[in-house]
Amino acid sequence: MYLDIRPNREAAARYGIDVGAIQDVIETAIGENNITTTIEGRRRFPVRVRYPRNTGAIRKILPTCW
Secondary structure (H helix, E strand, O other), X not given: OOOOOOOOHHHHHHOOOOHXXXXXXXXXXXXXXXXXXXXXXXXXXXXXXXXXXXXXHHHHHOHHHO
């Protein structure tokens, strides 16, 4: 599944939000970005949040993109 998200640059600028910040939030919401790292003994593991792979769940997360 592919998701085509086009941030509204004019609205973002109006609120003082840069497009890079929007992209970071989208990456984190979709699960492509590490949120934190957990340490178990000498081993480190990345922690990611992933949502179900159906468009209904994604629409709830990113309602203004549809």
